[in-house]
Amino acid sequence: MSAREAILAAAHGLFGARGYRAVTVREIAAAAGCSPALVIKHFGSKEQLFAQTRPDDALTHAITAPRSELGEALVFRVLMRRERGLPEPWTTMSRNVRELPDSEAARDATREQLLAWMADLMGDTSPGRRHAEVVCALMLGLAEGTRTLGLLAAPGWHFDDAVRHYGAIVQAEIDRVP
Known part of the structure; x- marks a missing residue:
């Protein structure tokens, strides 16, 4: 699984369980096994990541x-x-x-x-x-x-x-x- 796929999977699970506001980029990064900077590099912002996870x-x-x-x-x-x-x-x-x-x-x-x-x-x-x-x-x-x-x-x-x-x-x- 690529880093991008891992980030999407982690974000999908966290947003689905807890909602947009309750989840931080740091938590997504930790769940995906990468840095918060890599999350932002791939998706630009938490809102843009959310839009892609549905x-x-x-x-x-x-x-x-x-x-x-x-x-x-x-x-x-x-x-x-x-x-x-x-x-x-x-x-x-x-x-x-x-x-x-x-x-x-x-x-x-x-x-x-x-x-x-x-x-x-x-x-x-x-x-x-x-x-x-x-x-x-x-x-x-x-x-x-x-x-x-x-x-x-x-x-x-x-x-x-x-x-x-x-x-x-x-x-x-x-x-x-x-």
């Missing part, structure tokens, strides 16, 4: 579920990451957009990337990708609610029940796509 790209990894099961597949991913204590891309994406120095540009770029991915995944060609936008909002709410407030984890909620229940809500919007 720590929220875990959202867009291939989902192989058929469209009729897509709602549950999306919800399953969020709840399974919570169960395993893994970073949640839906929540880190929001936090990272708020933390970047040019958050408006980051918001626009992230929104476009996310909506393009979701619209493609669900076959949404509606004006403004309205159905994809609603599904993204539902998923962001699920991720924040389960991580921040512990929703869908109280006694009486079993993992499979939560996946089926919330998955049906998400699926209802997916099914509205002609």
Whole structure:
């Protein structure tokens, strides 16, 4: 692995787990086994490095579920990451957009990337990708609610029940796509 690849891998993991503000160039360099100067030499700045790592790209990894099961597949991913204590891309994406120095540009770029991915995944060609936008909002709410407030984890909620229940809500919007 080249130094550049090691830096990208280290930055991806750290930004994905802790967010843009909480990570320093020194920490990235230490995790990559190089100097902070080499990080800056390769990427120019922490912001430029962040733009190349896309720590929220875990959202867009291939989902192989058929469209009729897509709602549950999306919800399953969020709840399974919570169960395993893994970073949640839906929540880190929001936090990272708020933390970047040019958050408006980051918001626009992230929104476009996310909506393009979701619209493609669900076959949404509606004006403004309205159905994809609603599904993204539902998923962001699920991720924040389960991580921040512990929703869908109280006694009486079993993992499979939560996946089926919330998955049906998400699926209802997916099914509205002609």
